[in-house]
Amino acid sequence: MLLKEVLFFQNQLHQLIQHCAFKMFVIYIIIALFNAPVVFGAQQGKCDQTPPQAKVLIPSKNKGTYKLTIETNQQIPFLFMPDQTYVVTLQTQNNAKPFRAFMITAEDPNVDNTHDLGPNLVDVGSLKTLDTEIGRKSRYSERCYSSVENTDSSDKYKIEIHWISPKQSYTSQKIRLRAMVAENEEVWYTGGDDLIVMMEKDNHPPLDSPPHPPSPTCNLCSEARYEVVFQGQWSRLKHPYHYPSKPDENGYSHMVGASHSYNYIMWKQGLKASDGLKLLAEQADVTEMEREIINAMSKENGTRTLIRGKRRHHPYMAEPSQALFRVDREHHMFSIAVAMRPSPDWFLGTSRFELCKEDEWLEYYEIPLFPWDAGTMDGVSYESTPTMTQPVDVVKRVEVGSFNRESPFYQKNLKDLAPFATLQVKRLDVYPIPEEDCHQDQEDNSKRNAEEGDEDTEEMEALDEPQAAESRQSEGTCSVSEWSDWSPCVPDNGICGRGLQTRKSIKNGSTYNNHISQTHQQIGSRSNCNEDDAVRVQNRHCSINC
Structure with missing residues (x-):
């Protein structure tokens, strides 16, 4: 009887241990997933550009053999304008040394200082492949955001992609384009002056x-x-x-x-x-x-x-x-x-x-x-x-x-x-x-201005017909008559529809047939106007119902 009880308690203890171990395992998995740099094919934080097939995890030093460039009108620093397209090129400088794998990433440089940046926290624009479906050498990466990588392991000498800058960005935004190239499973390169391009927003209008x-x-x-x-x-x-x-x-x-x-x-x-x-x-x-x-x-x-x-x-x-x-x-x-x-x-x-x-x-x-x-x-x-x-x-x-x-x-x-x-x-x-007319709250000054400047105000209002296309003749300080009545509406085409009306005013006190009223209100006293400026003309749009 005692032996049975001992065996029973051992069995219960064993189940308890298994149960606790399973809970600990679940908690471990949750923590691991939460802190993992790659979640369901997309990274949190800085993109790890290490080639998946790499047998050496430390990159070699690129000595100018491979270079990442971008076409812009501005050089060092490279300036970008919002919502524009730029051609990004990755190529070898030595045709005897092609590359087989590559990755190009657009990222916020501040990602170096933090590891919890999720997708779309900062708009860095987007990368677009230029290859056709047949024989294409680049594809969108499933490992990192805003990244393009190779489709196969064939020899490559030059890769071109497009970078589309953000539609809107803050004044001092900087964006980094970073490339990785791999010659084989043991030799690959990333970063450095030749494989990084820093972009700054062009703040010129x-x-x-x-x-x-x-x-x-x-x-x-x-x-x-x-x-x-x-x-x-x-x-x-x-x-x-x-x-x-x-x-x-x-x-x-x-x-x-x-x-x-x-x-x-x-x-x-x-x-x-x-x-x-x-x-x-x-x-x-x-x-x-x-x-x-x-x-x-x-x-x-x-x-x-x-x-x-x-x-x-x-x-x-x-x-x-x-x-x-x-x-x-x-x-x-x-x-x-x-x-x-x-x-x-x-x-x-x-x-x-x-x-x-x-x-x-x-x-x-x-x-x-x-x-x-x-x-x-x-x-x-x-x-x-x-x-x-x-x-x-x-x-x-x-x-x-x-x-x-x-x-x-x-x-x-x-x-x-x-x-x-x-x-x-x-x-x-x-x-x-007059300066006092600029301050409407000063009633005395406004009243004095109205008494002293009526004639000038009337003249400017006459010139300020809201729908008028004003003539270009210089006004100077010649004597100016009142404006005539508006002429009949003359349609632009045919006998009805939208048209034009004209009215005229003369300088130097001249008369002008029936367009000018009998009484002339003289403004100014100068009488030596040029003949070309003797008549002022204003036009305005009108309409005749069809």
């Missing part, structure tokens, strides 16, 4: 950026008159890849825009297109956008001047389209847009171009223009059959650096792309405003 960022306030006690000139440059010579097959149908829409306040947004990268921009980009129709601009007109906010320039079609696309507009301390920036035809929903333009500087109005500036995508229609090329984008996307650059061979921007960077137009803005006149 894009080529088509205005010279100054938008400012919520403008402290200038003056108004200014500007001319904006759109000069087309889209041509088969400058943009030969997939240039439209029927160039006679090419063209730019009317240039449409506004001078406006800080809070008004006609269009902006990262925001969805308005109904007006959608119609403009898809059909080259400016009517809805003009309506949006006119409806937003306000003395203290919104828009001030509707900007409208002529449309240009082949073969006159290189001829300039220009317009005049006014700005003041409330409406101190401007935006414009011009549709490209044919295209799915592409347009050219500038958004929230700041004209107010700290001590004066901007005198002159010119920027190149590159295509924008309104985000409403899908299509990869000028003549693509467009389909509606579902869901509607935001306004962004046309996909420069595209991997689609049907795209006219296939593997093109912004700096490698010829401008599709240039935009010039020229200051023509500055109209000082």
Whole structure:
């Protein structure tokens, strides 16, 4: 009996020990998995580039035999722009020494100092293979994030891949491209100056950026008159890849825009297109956008001047389209847009171009223009059959650096792309405003200004017809008559539809048939005006119902 009890307790003890050992084993496995550098095919922390077949775990020293390079316009440090494509090359410098295995990794350099970085903690862009499916030599790595490695063990002399930089990145971001090459199972190399490329974000603004960022306030006690000139440059010579097959149908829409306040947004990268921009980009129709601009007109906010320039079609696309507009301390920036035809929903333009500087109005500036995508229609090329984008996307650059061979921007960077137009803005006149008028809260000063400056104010308001395209004649200080009545509306085409009205004013007290009223209000006293400047002309858009 005693022997049976002893055997029973031994059996229970044995089961208990087995049970505890199993629990300890499970806990060990959990801890091991939690701290493992590779989890389900993806690393935590820095990528271990040791070749899987390596029989020697310590890399050899590369003496310039193998080199990793990247094509950019800037050298040491290599600078990258957001959402651009760069060609990365790994090659041997000695044809007698090919390599059989390789790995290229894009990573955050800070991974050297921490070991718990998970996937997508820092956007380092992405790598894309360039090989075709047949005979391809590179593939996406299953061992490490943002990595490409060899598919076979054949001899290799040169490997090219693409690195697509992050769409958005913080100001001082650095990204490291690191390569490993292996000659065989015993000799392999990684790191060092020849197999590492450090990339830094290029903090210079894009080529088509205005010279100054938008400012919520403008402290200038003056108004200014500007001319904006759109000069087309889209041509088969400058943009030969997939240039439209029927160039006679090419063209730019009317240039449409506004001078406006800080809070008004006609269009902006990262925001969805308005109904007006959608119609403009898809059909080259400016009517809805003009309506949006006119409806937003306000003395203290919104828009001030509707900007409208002529449309240009082949073969006159290189001829300039220009317009005049006014700005003041409330409406101190401007935006414009011009549709490209044919295209799915592409347009050219500038958004929230700041004209107010700290001590004066901007005198002159010119920027190149590159295509924008309104985000409403899908299509990869000028003549693509467009389909509606579902869901509607935001306004962004046309996909420069595209991997689609049907795209006219296939593997093109912004700096490698010829401008599709240039935009010039020229200051023509500055109209000082009395200092006291800049402070509306001082009622006495405002009242005195109203009594002393009525005539000047009336003259500037006469020139500031919101829909008027102002003439370029110099005003000087000649005697100026009142404006005549607006002429009848003259349609652009046919007998109805959109057209133009004209009114005139004369200098030096002259008469001008029936366009000028019988009574002339003289402003200024100078009487030696040039004959060429004797008549001032203003135009505005009108419409006759069909």
